[in-house]
Every structure is written in C-alpha cells, then in structure tokens.
Amino acid sequence: DIQMTQSPxxxxxxxxxxxxxxxxxxQGIRNDLAWYQQKPGKAPKRLIYAASxxxxxxxxxxxxxxxxxxxxxxxxxxxxEDFATYYCLQHNSYPRTxxxxxxxxxx
Amino acid sequence: EVQLVESGGGLVQPGxxxxxxxxxxxFIFGDYALSWVRQAPGKGLEWVGFIRSxxxxxxxxxxxxxxxxxxxxxxxxxxxxxxxxxxxxxxxxAVYYCTRYDSWGQxxxxxxxx
Numbered sequence: 001d002i003q004m005t006q007s008p009x010x011x012x013x014x015x016x017x018x019x020x021x022x023x024x025x026x027q028g029i030r031n032d033l034a035w036y037q038q039k040p041g042k043a044p045k046r047l048i049y050a051a052s053x054x055x056x057x058x059x060x061x062x063x064x065x066x067x068x069x070x071x072x073x074x075x076x077x078x079x080x081e082d083f084a085t086y087y088c089l090q091h092n093s094y095p096r097t098x099x100x101x102x103x104x105x106x107x
Numbered sequence: 108e109v110q111l112v113e114s115g116g117g118l119v120q121p122g123x124x125x126x127x128x129x130x131x132x133x134f135i136f137g138d139y140a141l142s143w144v145r146q147a148p149g150k151g152l153e154w155v156g157f158i159r160s161x162x163x164x165x166x167x168x169x170x171x172x173x174x175x176x177x178x179x180x181x182x183x184x185x186x187x188x189x190x191x192x193x194x195x196x197x198x199x200x201a202v203y204y205c206t207r208y209d210s211w212g213q214x215x216x217x218x219x220x221x
Contacts, residue, residue, distance in 0.1 A: 001171075034208065036152075043204055043211035044144075044152065055209065087152050091208070094168040096142070096154040 002026050002090050006099025012107040019075040021086055021102045028068045029092035035064055035073045036087045038101075044087065048073065078104070109133040109210040113203060116215030119195055127190040127215060129205030136186035137161060142208065143179060143190050145201035145217075155203070158188060173199075195219045 003026040013019050023033065031051035036044035046055045048064035051071055061076045075082055083106055088099040115127040129141065140163070143155040156169040158179045167179050178191040188205055195217075202214040 038152075043213055044206075045211070046209050049209070089152075089154075089208075094157070095170045096157070098152040098154065101151045 001095055002029060002093055002097055004088055004090055004097050004099040006088055006102055008102060009100060010103040010105060012105050013078050014107045015078055015080060017078045017107075019078050019082075019104060021073045021088075023066075023071045023073075023088035023099045025069045025071075025090055025092075029090045031067045032090060032092035033064075033066070033071050034089045034091065035062075036089065037082075037084045038087065039084045047086075075104075109207070111205050111207070111210055111212035113205055113212040113215040116203065116217045118218045118220060120221050121195060121197055121219055123195055124191070124193045125195060125217060126192070127203055127205075127217070129188040129190075129212060131186045131188070136181075137183035139207055141179075141181065141188040142206050143188075144204045144206055144211075145199075146204070146214075147198070147201040150201075153201070155190070192217070 005024045007022050033051045035048040037047050038044040047058050047062050051066055052064045063074050065072050085101045085103045087101050090097055110132045112130045119125050140159045142157040145153050145155050156179045158167045158181050176194045181188045197219050200219045202216050204214045205212045
C-alpha cells in the first residue's frame, strides 16, 4: 500500500498568512493526487486535482504543486473561511490512501 | 447539479449487517465509478472501496480493513450505489460518504454498539 505522510498535523496561522502543507508518498504516484478541505460536520470538498489543477469555483489563493513523491498545497493569503482540516488523497493505486490531515487553526 | 445522498445509517449491534444506499442525480450515473469513504468520530478520512462503471467491468476494490465483510454494488437503472456491510465491528463506527471524488454526499452515520 502507498502511505501518504502529511505534515504538519496542525498549524496556527493568521489571516493573510501564506500557508504550506506537504504530502509525501511512500512511492511515486505521478501526479495522481488531490487535495480536500473539510469543515466540521461537513463533507470534504475537493480543491485541487491532478496535483496542480484548481477545481472549478475554488479561489485562486489555493494552489497545488508536485509530482512523484512530494506534493504541496499552498494558500497564498489565508482567509477566515479557510480555517479547516485539509487532506491529500492518492489515486494512483489501490487501496486509495489519504494523508492524516492538517488542521489549520486561527492564531 | 450533481447530488449524492446517502441513507441507511443507524445503530446496529456488533456482528450484524447494514446496507447503505447512495442515490445520485444530476449526471449520468452509469458513466461514473463511485467510492465509499468513512470517517470515524474525531478521526481522518479512510477509503473503504470503489466500484467501476459497467464500461470498465463494474468491478470493485476494497480496503483491507473491510475486504470480505463489505460489498459494493450498483443499480444503474435506479442511479443507486450500495454498501452492504456484514459482520460489523465496533471499529466500523463512522460517518460513511459516497463520492465521485469531485462531489460528495452529506454522509450517513453508522454506529456499531451493543
């Protein structure tokens, strides 16, 4: 199975900050990676697919990069509505695997 | 608008069975694969399994934690996917989501407890 190691597990940031979250795959997954945002009590929402493609309707302050084993989600200027938990998902092979999640909290 | 609506969750005793449904609308259901993902209380997301579209054989894949106990099926005529859960364990307690990966249902809570 491919392990997805996501870091950090949590972070505190202020509105306007640049935030970076990383996922590392235990083996190469090309660009078969998506990023999700989840708010309490809600279903996940896809932000990024194919590692760097922005989902329709998602603000451009979100961006993704990477290929192979290392991937990054960047929020260029954190907004109040961005405080949530973020997950990566690899869909290169079965079983699909999620990162452990990164909780972004208000500083 | 794509919509996925899960139903069938509830309280069930360990060892018993439960079947979840995912009713889809807003797209040609038969053209898409569907996955089930769960989230235990206060925990992260866990992929449960997946069913391909009929065009790709309608075959399934499962996580090791549920293989042999859970079965995913689909009825394209009704635009419904099912998750049959047998031999339920306490650790299967979670909110269960169906998803196309770009769209998700609201989830249904399954509680396994005596």
